[in-house]
Amino acid sequence: MTSPDVTVVVAVYNTMPYLTECLSSLVGQSIGRDRLEIVAVDDGSTDDSGAELDRFAQQYPDTVKVIHQTNSGGPAAPSNRALEVATGRYVYFIGSDDYLGEEALERMVACADKNDSDVVVGKMVGTNGRYVHQALYKESVSDVDLFDSALPFTLANTKLFRRALVERHKLRFPEDMPVGSDQPFTIEACVRARKISVLADYTYYYAVKRGDSSNITYRADHLARLRCTARIMHHAAELIEAGPNRDTLFKRHFTWELAKLVQGDFLALDGRTQRQVCSGIAELAGKYLTDPLRDALPVQRRVRLTLAHKGAVDELVRAIEAEEPGGSLLFLLEGDQAASGRAFAHYPGFREPLLNIPDRVFEVLDESVAAQLAAGTELIESAWVQRGDDLALQIAVRTAFSGNTSAAVIRLLPGNFPKGSDQAGGRRLPFGREVPPLVGEFTREESDTGTVIRATIPVEPRSASLAVRVHAEVAGAVYEIPVPARDKPMPLARRWRSTTPYRVAARVNNKGRMIVVTGPLFPPPSRLWPRVRSRLARMKRKTTR
Numbered sequence: 001m002t003s004p005d006v007t008v009v010v011a012v013y014n015t016m017p018y019l020t021e022c023l024s025s026l027v028g029q030s031i032g033r034d035r036l037e038i039v040a041v042d043d044g045s046t047d048d049s050g051a052e053l054d055r056f057a058q059q060y061p062d063t064v065k066v067i068h069q070t071n072s073g074g075p076a077a078p079s080n081r082a083l084e085v086a087t088g089r090y091v092y093f094i095g096s097d098d099y100l101g102e103e104a105l106e107r108m109v110a111c112a113d114k115n116d117s118d119v120v121v122g123k124m125v126g127t128n129g130r131y132v133h134q135a136l137y138k139e140s141v142s143d144v145d146l147f148d149s150a151l152p153f154t155l156a157n158t159k160l161f162r163r164a165l166v167e168r169h170k171l172r173f174p175e176d177m178p179v180g181s182d183q184p185f186t187i188e189a190c191v192r193a194r195k196i197s198v199l200a201d202y203t204y205y206y207a208v209k210r211g212d213s214s215n216i217t218y219r220a221d222h223l224a225r226l227r228c229t230a231r232i233m234h235h236a237a238e239l240i241e242a243g244p245n246r247d248t249l250f251k252r253h254f255t256w257e258l259a260k261l262v263q264g265d266f267l268a269l270d271g272r273t274q275r276q277v278c279s280g281i282a283e284l285a286g287k288y289l290t291d292p293l294r295d296a297l298p299v300q301r302r303v304r305l306t307l308a309h310k311g312a313v314d315e316l317v318r319a320i321e322a323e324e325p326g327g328s329l330l331f332l333l334e335g336d337q338a339a340s341g342r343a344f345a346h347y348p349g350f351r352e353p354l355l356n357i358p359d360r361v362f363e364v365l366d367e368s369v370a371a372q373l374a375a376g377t378e379l380i381e382s383a384w385v386q387r388g389d390d391l392a393l394q395i396a397v398r399t400a401f402s403g404n405t406s407a408a409v410i411r412l413l414p415g416n417f418p419k420g421s422d423q424a425g426g427r428r429l430p431f432g433r434e435v436p437p438l439v440g441e442f443t444r445e446e447s448d449t450g451t452v453i454r455a456t457i458p459v460e461p462r463s464a465s466l467a468v469r470v471h472a473e474v475a476g477a478v479y480e481i482p483v484p485a486r487d488k489p490m491p492l493a494r495r496w497r498s499t500t501p502y503r504v505a506a507r508v509n510n511k512g513r514m515i516v517v518t519g520p521l522f523p524p525p526s527r528l529w530p531r532v533r534s535r536l537a538r539m540k541r542k543t544t545r
Contacts, residue, residue: 376400
């Protein structure tokens with residue numbers, strides 16, 4: 001009997017009812033069951049998973065092999081057990097709560113055979129709110145480089161591997177890692193592979209977030225995740241010498257696994273655990289966080305990881321609190337921001353002599369800080385100022401920056417924000433993008449909580465919906481920030497101009513942002529008559545019924 005083309009490994013622990021869809025997607029693959037082997041290892045499930053596996057094995061005895069074992073505490077041991085009995089030319093790993101597209105295996109095997117690939121990565125998407133990094137799947141590539149692509153951010157083992165590569169290098173999963181045990185396997189396979197291919201032309205893999213978030217990755221605690229990340233990085237360091245390639249790979253771990261340890265839930269940890277987390281991060285940062293890698297991190301992660309490295313737990317807690325809802329973070333602008341000026345995120349620890357952290361750690365380099373700038377923007381007051389037939393909006397806005405703020409202004413602009421900017425609450429304008437001419441009178445007041453911009457901006461008599469936005473230059477980039485106004489008093493609507501009267505009103509839109517709406521008090525005949533005709537027609541229809 002010839003060997004199957006591919007062995008699919010399924011490590012199973014209490015994944016009903018998701019397991020049924022997973023197995024159904026496998027036995028229904030277009031590659032055909034005669035070219036497919038499924039090895040499912042029940043890792044001591046206490047629900048109906050074991051019985052469901054046996055049902056599929058009984059229904060498809062030539063395709064599905066089931067192994068039952070006592071619980072090992074993670075997916076590594078059952079995956080290793082499956083590798084011992086796998087016979088396919090290729091091996092593929094799938095989470096038992098996930099499922100495949102119908103043509104997934106056929107397409108990946110064909111790609112590996114055509115390109116002589118040792119590893120094939122098929123496009124993966126998340127379902128039920130599960131996040132999956134998408135940068136790798138912009139296009140199909142027959143030969144992708146681990147260090148010159150987004151592959152370091154896609155290190156799950158949910159890939160097609162040539163089994164000869166796996167056995168030649170005796171690749172196995174470390175069984176003492178409750179989470180992340182697939183990363184050492186995947187990293188070494190990719191380092192040793194002759195060719196890695198990416199397929200982005202089809203949805204190959206659907207990653208499911210369970211309704212109760214009981215996936216093991218979501219359940220692991222801070223210290224367990226820290227220990228596992230350390231194992232991953234130490235293993236990778238044995239395979240890749242220090243330098244740009246290692247930095248490229250470790251950028252993933254500093255921006256993802258380690259950065260997640262110092263997010264909002266860090267605040268809920270007891271003091272001893274906080275210190276242990278910081279100590280573990282300090283060890284890894286001391287070994288692997290080079291200056292070029294540190295500069296490549298966004299300023300928020302750069303600061304938090306550096307404070308952890310310094311053991312400055314109190315400052316780290318305050319830095320996280322500054323970006324929690326209700327917190328505030330200021331930016332210090334020094335020099336001409338349009339030229340060679342510098343901007344610094346004024347996190348706790350900035351320029352504190354005892355910590356002696358270089359300014360570079362806090363500097364806004366080549367990353368967007370739109371979200372932080374928007375979070376610190378606050379409407380203080382607004383009113384109409386009318387002089388005869390002229391009307392102006394008088395407004396005061398507290399911003400999230402101080403220092404050289406001479407270029408910060410407020411504008412009334414038509415149009416909506418692009419959808420991609422709505423999440424952050426602000427946006428960095430594309431380089432070279434022209435801003436509208438400045439209109440109005442401005443003063444600025446420095447305070448400990450940010451610069452207050454006061455403006456008197458003329459309102460033109462026209463039909464328009466105008467957004468109230470702050471424009472500021474920060475480290476050579478222009479940022480556009482909506483003015484949040486939810487729960488703030490708006491000035492009463494006002495009529496102005498005597499010959500052709502207009503009405504103006506300040507409102508809060510459905511995103512909580514301040515807008516100004518203007519228009520003629522009485523519509524011109526060209527707009528009025530269509531309304532009259534429409535109303536007369538409706539009345540006529542009613543009378544003829």
